[in-house]
Amino acid sequence: MSTKITVTVNGAKHIDKVEPRLLLVYYLRDVLKLTGTHVGCDTSSCGACTILVDGKATKSCTMLAVQADKCKITTIEGMATNGELHPLQEGFNQCHGLQCGFCTPGMIMTAADLLKNNKKPSEEQIRAALEGNFCRCTGYHNIVKAVQYAADKMSAPRARKTKKEAAL
Amino acid sequence: MIPVSFDYQKVKTVDEAIAALSNDNSKILAGGHSLLPAMKLRLSQPSKLVDIAAIASLKGIKEEDGEIVIGAGATHADIAGDKLIKSKLPFFAEGASMIGDVQVRNHGTIGGSLAHADPAADWPALVLAADAAIEVQGSNGKRRIKATDFFTGLFSTSLQDNEIIVAIRIPVPAQGTKTSYQKFSQPASRFAIVGCAVMRFPDGKTNIAFTGVSDNAFRDSNAEAVVSGKVISNDSIAAAAKAAVQSVNILSDHYASEEYRKHLAKVYLKKALQAVA
Amino acid sequence: MIVEGQIHGGVAQGVGQALFEGAEYDENGQLTNASYMDYCMPRADDFPMFETGSQVTPCPHNPLGVKGAGEAGTIGSPPAVVNAVLDALWSGGHKVKDIRMPLTSERVWRAMQ
Known part of the structure; x- marks a missing residue:
C-alpha cells in the first residue's frame, strides 16, 4: 500500500506516493536526493538528521514521510539564499565549528530553531538547546561560538556587515 | 533500520480513530517518539497505524x-x-x-x-x-x-x-499549593533513573510519586504519611526519606543497582520536599 | 585555530572516557550498552568553554620539526578528570586511591561508602 503525500521542502512543492514505513529522512535523501541531511545513529539520539518541520526542530529518522503530509520542511539545503550563506552556516565556517562535518547540518537546523525563539541565547541556553545533537570532533566549543556568531549577526545584520566591510 | 510494512490511516476525529482501531494489531501513532524507535528495532510490528496527530x-x-x-x-x-x-x-x-x-x-x-x-x-x-x-x-x-x-x-x-x-x-490546585519535580537522569537516554514528584497543598496534604524506581510509577503512601499535615523540617524530611520506597520491587540496571537506586530515591525525595517546604 | 579545535575535541573525548563512556559486557559476552540510549556520548551541556595554551618546541626527529597534535587533549584529560575526582573525595575525607573509568555516579558513590 502506498500513500500520496504533498510536502513543501525548502519552498518547492513535492507530490509523491510513498510506502507508509518510509522514514522522512530516507524520503529526503533517497527520493528527493537532498543528501545534506545525514543519518547518524538511526535511534533518535544523535540529531544528525535534524530538519525543521513547520519550523520545529525534528529528528527526521523518527518521523514517517506520511506524517509530514501537508507540512513545510526546511533542510540544510534550504538555509542559504541566492548563494549567500545563512548566518549560522557562516558562523560554523568562521568559527571552525566543524571538523568532519557529519553533525553540522543537524547542529545548524537545531540552532536555527533556537535562534527563532531566542534571539540572544546565553552560552548555557545554546548548550541546552544542542543536547540532542552529538559531535565527536569539536568538543562543542566552536559550535557554541558559531551559534553566538550567528545570533550576533542576525540581531544586528547591517551594523555587522558594514564593520566587516570596513575592515576589508 | 526499517520497520516491517504496515497500513496507515490518518484520522480527523476520535470516533474515526476508535473505528479504525477495530483491527487487533493496530496501534495509535501520535508523536511516534516511543513507537517508531520500537518499530525500527522490530520490537513492535503493528499491521496498521492510526495517525491521530490531526485530531x-x-x-x-x-x-x-x-x-x-x-x-x-x-x-x-x-x-x-x-x-x-x-x-x-x-x-x-x-x-x-x-x-x-x-x-x-x-x-x-x-x-x-x-x-x-x-x-x-x-x-x-x-x-x-x-x-x-x-x-x-x-x-x-x-x-x-x-x-x-x-x-x-x-x-x-x-x-x-x-x-x-x-x-x-x-x-486546579488551591492557591498556595507548592510543587516540585526532581530527576536524576540516566546520562545517555536522559530518562529518569529516579524521578520524584511532590505536590503539597496549603492544608499540608502531601502527594509523593516516584518514577524510574520500580516496574511502574507509584504513589509512596508511607512517605506521604510522614509529612502530610505536618511541618516540613529537617527531621520530617529525614523521616520521610527513611520511610520511602520500602514495599516496592526496585529496578536494577547498567546505570544503577537496586541499592544505589534506593539511595537515590531517598535523596531525590529530600530535594523535592526541601523545594516545597 | 585548527590545532585548538583538535585539542577541544580531544579533551571532550577524554572527559567522555573518564566520566561516561565504556563498553559494558554481560557474563555471556553480550554488549549491554550497544545504542546511544545506553552508551553515553558527552553532549554540549556536559562541558564548559575551554581555555587552551601551548608550549611550542620543534621536534628533533624530522627535518620540518613538526609534531602531531590531535591526540594531545585525549591523552591528558582522562587522568586530569579522574585525579580531580579523587582529590575532591580526599578533601571530603574519603581516602580513595582509584576508581575504574568511566566514573559513573554509582562507582563514585560506592567508593565513598
Whole structure:
C-alpha cells in the first residue's frame, strides 16, 4: 500500500506516493536526493538528521514521510539564499565549528530553531538547546561560538556587515 | 533500520480513530517518539497505524470546571511553554522541559508517553502526584481512570485495546499549593533513573510519586504519611526519606543497582520536599 | 585555530572516557550498552568553554620539526578528570586511591561508602 503525500521542502512543492514505513529522512535523501541531511545513529539520539518541520526542530529518522503530509520542511539545503550563506552556516565556517562535518547540518537546523525563539541565547541556553545533537570532533566549543556568531549577526545584520566591510 | 510494512490511516476525529482501531494489531501513532524507535528495532510490528496527530480536539491546554485539561496530543514542548501550566502546575512545566531533548519535546506527546508507560518516563510520576484523571474514549464512550489505577506494571496500563487517551484532567490546585519535580537522569537516554514528584497543598496534604524506581510509577503512601499535615523540617524530611520506597520491587540496571537506586530515591525525595517546604 | 579545535575535541573525548563512556559486557559476552540510549556520548551541556595554551618546541626527529597534535587533549584529560575526582573525595575525607573509568555516579558513590 502506498500513500500520496504533498510536502513543501525548502519552498518547492513535492507530490509523491510513498510506502507508509518510509522514514522522512530516507524520503529526503533517497527520493528527493537532498543528501545534506545525514543519518547518524538511526535511534533518535544523535540529531544528525535534524530538519525543521513547520519550523520545529525534528529528528527526521523518527518521523514517517506520511506524517509530514501537508507540512513545510526546511533542510540544510534550504538555509542559504541566492548563494549567500545563512548566518549560522557562516558562523560554523568562521568559527571552525566543524571538523568532519557529519553533525553540522543537524547542529545548524537545531540552532536555527533556537535562534527563532531566542534571539540572544546565553552560552548555557545554546548548550541546552544542542543536547540532542552529538559531535565527536569539536568538543562543542566552536559550535557554541558559531551559534553566538550567528545570533550576533542576525540581531544586528547591517551594523555587522558594514564593520566587516570596513575592515576589508 | 526499517520497520516491517504496515497500513496507515490518518484520522480527523476520535470516533474515526476508535473505528479504525477495530483491527487487533493496530496501534495509535501520535508523536511516534516511543513507537517508531520500537518499530525500527522490530520490537513492535503493528499491521496498521492510526495517525491521530490531526485530531484538533486532542490539542490544547485549558481550564474548565475547576480542572486543568491537557489534551492527550499536547507535546512536551507545548506543556513546558504553557502559561496556565507554568502558573498553576509548575512542576508539569519543569518535568516536561526535562524530557529527552528539544527535538523529542517538539513531537512527543503526553498521551503517547502515558499510554506507553515506560517505567522511567517522567509523566507517570507527575500525573500521580497531581491527583490527575486520565480521560479515555472507546466504543462505549468516555470514562475516567484515576492516575493511581492507570499504571499496572512494566509498560502496561488499564487502557483497553480499543480505547484512546483523550485528555489528562487535574483538579486546579488551591492557591498556595507548592510543587516540585526532581530527576536524576540516566546520562545517555536522559530518562529518569529516579524521578520524584511532590505536590503539597496549603492544608499540608502531601502527594509523593516516584518514577524510574520500580516496574511502574507509584504513589509512596508511607512517605506521604510522614509529612502530610505536618511541618516540613529537617527531621520530617529525614523521616520521610527513611520511610520511602520500602514495599516496592526496585529496578536494577547498567546505570544503577537496586541499592544505589534506593539511595537515590531517598535523596531525590529530600530535594523535592526541601523545594516545597 | 585548527590545532585548538583538535585539542577541544580531544579533551571532550577524554572527559567522555573518564566520566561516561565504556563498553559494558554481560557474563555471556553480550554488549549491554550497544545504542546511544545506553552508551553515553558527552553532549554540549556536559562541558564548559575551554581555555587552551601551548608550549611550542620543534621536534628533533624530522627535518620540518613538526609534531602531531590531535591526540594531545585525549591523552591528558582522562587522568586530569579522574585525579580531580579523587582529590575532591580526599578533601571530603574519603581516602580513595582509584576508581575504574568511566566514573559513573554509582562507582563514585560506592567508593565513598
